[in-house]
Amino acid sequence: MRWGLLGLVAVLALVLSVVLGPAAVPLGELLHSDIVWNLRAPRALLAFLVGGSLGVAGAGLQALVRNPLADPFLLGLSGGAGLGAVLAIALHLPGPWALPIAAFIGALAALGLVYRLGLIGGASLDPRILLLGGVAIGAFAAAITTAIVALADAAELRNAFLWLWGGLSGASWDSVLLVALYAPIPLAVLLASSRPLDLLALGEESAGYLGADVERVKRRVYVAASLLTAAAVAVSGVIGFVGLVVPHIARLVWGHRHRSLLPAAFLGGGALLAFADTLARTVVAPRELPVGVVTALIGVPVFAVLLRRWTIA
Amino acid sequence: MLRKLVLGVLLVGACHTSARRHEVEPARRIVSLLPSFTELLFAIGAGDRVVGRTRWCDYPPAALSIPSVGDGLPPNIEAVMARQPDLVVLYNAGPNVRAAKQLERAGIQTVLIDLNRLEDLGPAARTLGRLTGREEQAESLAIALDSLAGRPPPPSTTSLAFIVWDNPPIIIGHGSYLDQLASQAGARNVFGDVAAPSAQVSLETIVARDPQWIAVLADSAMTPAFAKRREWRAVRAVRGGRFLLLPGSLFGRPGPRSAQAIRELREKLEHDEVGAQHAAPLHRGTNP
Numbered sequence: 332m333r334w335g336l337l338g339l340v341a342v343l344a345l346v347l348s349v350v351l352g353p354a355a356v357p358l359g360e361l362l363h364s365d366i367v368w369n370l371r372a373p374r375a376l377l378a379f380l381v382g383g384s385l386g387v388a389g390a391g392l393q394a395l396v397r398n399p400l401a402d403p404f405l406l407g408l409s410g411g412a413g414l415g416a417v418l419a420i421a422l423h424l425p426g427p428w429a430l431p432i433a434a435f436i437g438a439l440a441a442l443g444l445v446y447r448l449g450l451i452g453g454a455s456l457d458p459r460i461l462l463l464g465g466v467a468i469g470a471f472a473a474a475i476t477t478a479i480v481a482l483a484d485a486a487e488l489r490n491a492f493l494w495l496w497g498g499l500s501g502a503s504w505d506s507v508l509l510v511a512l513y514a515p516i517p518l519a520v521l522l523a524s525s526r527p528l529d530l531l532a533l534g535e536e537s538a539g540y541l542g543a544d545v546e547r548v549k550r551r552v553y554v555a556a557s558l559l560t561a562a563a564v565a566v567s568g569v570i571g572f573v574g575l576v577v578p579h580i581a582r583l584v585w586g587h588r589h590r591s592l593l594p595a596a597f598l599g600g601g602a603l604l605a606f607a608d609t610l611a612r613t614v615v616a617p618r619e620l621p622v623g624v625v626t627a628l629i630g631v632p633v634f635a636v637l638l639r640r641w642t643i644a
Numbered sequence: 645m646l647r648k649l650v651l652g653v654l655l656v657g658a659c660h661t662s663a664r665r666h667e668v669e670p671a672r673r674i675v676s677l678l679p680s681f682t683e684l685l686f687a688i689g690a691g692d693r694v695v696g697r698t699r700w701c702d703y704p705p706a707a708l709s710i711p712s713v714g715d716g717l718p719p720n721i722e723a724v725m726a727r728q729p730d731l732v733v734l735y736n737a738g739p740n741v742r743a744a745k746q747l748e749r750a751g752i753q754t755v756l757i758d759l760n761r762l763e764d765l766g767p768a769a770r771t772l773g774r775l776t777g778r779e780e781q782a783e784s785l786a787i788a789l790d791s792l793a794g795r796p797p798p799p800s801t802t803s804l805a806f807i808v809w810d811n812p813p814i815i816i817g818h819g820s821y822l823d824q825l826a827s828q829a830g831a832r833n834v835f836g837d838v839a840a841p842s843a844q845v846s847l848e849t850i851v852a853r854d855p856q857w858i859a860v861l862a863d864s865a866m867t868p869a870f871a872k873r874r875e876w877r878a879v880r881a882v883r884g885g886r887f888l889l890l891p892g893s894l895f896g897r898p899g900p901r902s903a904q905a906i907r908e909l910r911e912k913l914e915h916d917e918v919g920a921q922h923a924a925p926l927h928r929g930t931n932p
Binding site: 352353354355365366369370371373425426427429430487490493494498500501502503504505612616617618619620621 | 808809810811812813814835837838840843844845846847848849851852853869870872873874875877878
């Protein structure tokens with residue numbers, strides 16, 4: 332029943348985002364339209380894949396650091412990606428893919444640094460240090476980024492921030508293919524860690540007694556969730572909120588078992604982002620809203636209603 | 645409403661100061677914090693009194709030998725004061741209003757001038773003329789600029805979209821200088837219905853509005869990188885390589901060279917139109 336409903340919502344979100352748009356495309360020409368085929372369809376799929384990835388990455392990270400405020404972008408990745416993007420513009424790196432690739436590399440660099448910081452206390456990855464390290468590395472990268480923007484000559488540098496908060500305008504079949512080939516690997520790793528993640532919720536010590544290889548699980552989950560987020564930021568910039576709230580909503584409805592929580596977070600995140608992007612493109616047409624604004628405007632009320640219902644019940 | 649009121653008070657304040665001091669003597673050491681103001685000052689013959697400029701002030705060539713005080717927005721107060729100006733000319737915008745107050749407190753006369761559209765040019769020239777004692781030159785320039793701004797645009801023979809940034813796509817809307825430039829050159833801005841000077845739009849809107857040209861402010865002659873991205877190939881003008889690459893120094897700012905910018909844009913449109921029609925004889929019928 333719950334799954335059927337979620338599946339229906341997901342399909343509906345995808346269909347709506349292909350049917351609706353600022354340009355008027357008659358229903359009869361939907362299948363032959365260049366706009367639908369080359370712009371809307373890849374954008375809808377990319378939104379779904381990115382939203383789903385962020386949802387799963389958020390659920391995994393929240394379990395890992397045992398902190399309900401954990402967000403995929405909290406661990407320094409957005410700062411690293413922003414620095415990469417600004418460097419690509421400042422150094423005039425050529426080619427249509429220079430920006431996303433540089434952002435991806437920047438996110439990976441931040442991931443590496445935060446990971447290294449997380450191991451500072453020894454071989455054990457300390458979730459608290461991960462969080463602190465993520466915030467610190469993110470702030471550090473943001474400071475360098477701001478310095479470059481302030482000092483460098485290129486006027487278009489200021490636009491790097493637009494790109495970073497840019498949403499899904501860059502969607503094409505190329506980017507869909509890229510994410511569709513890339514994301515299943517970290518997604519599968521996270522899904523395979525469902526059972527140890529359940530145990531981790533009981534505390535690291537108890538999880539160890541119950542047979543989980545805690546250190547390996549933590550490392551695997553952290554790296555997989557961050558790799559998902561890095562890909563998301565490379566193709567669509569920093570889209571806030573999906574990775575924070577969707578896991579909570581999924582947890583309220585599906586409970587704490589990651590075997591069902593993670594797929595629910597994927598479908599829910601995908602549906603939310605696809606739906607939010609449809610609104611972003613259409614409500615103020617011909618203008619467009621930043622999609623992060625819409626995810627927050629939809630996500631918070633849904634979250635509040637669910638929170639109220641479940642805490643009263 | 646409140647903002648207008650505040651600006652009004654500030655402007656009255658600024659003009660009041662200017663009037664009072666002007667009775668004493670015209671400005672001798674001027675720092676200009678907008679490329680357009682620098683061009684206007686040179687055009688009214690007060691260029692030799694400009695002792696500070698922004699790093700973007702690159703015209704006329706003589707301006708390049710004036711020391712730069714940085715990028716101007718927001719102004720570096722210390723760098724400006726180090727030039728020991730008796731007049732600082734600022735563009736009327738948020739951070740500059742604060743900077744002007746700071747400079748006034750330090751005893752330096754300032755003036756905040758609106759310069760967003762063609763019709764702002766004449767008044768700006770007159771204000772600068774009054775402050776520098778070059779009223780006559782300023783008046784004759786202002787008359788030319790006013791007539792340029794008042795000229796009804798020719799019927800548009802082609803259409804374009806100004807792309808400021810590609811991801812997300814940011815376009816130029818109605819109410820901007822570039823929009824005026826296009827219509828005066830005989831090209832309809834396909835986003836002329838967007839009230840804001842610039843706005844984020846969806847790529848599919850650009851595809852649907854199908855501009856003949858994609859205009860980009862660019863200092864290189866290279867087609868922008870986004871032309872190679874697959875999602876942009878959905879735009880017909882991008883597929884056809886119909887880019888107008890406009891150097892920012894001439895096209896990106898209102899100033900005494902606006903008439904030249906309009907003329908050159910029109911030539912680009914007509915010249916390339918002829919070329920395009922040779923390539924595609926189907927459209928020859930539209931050419932008179």
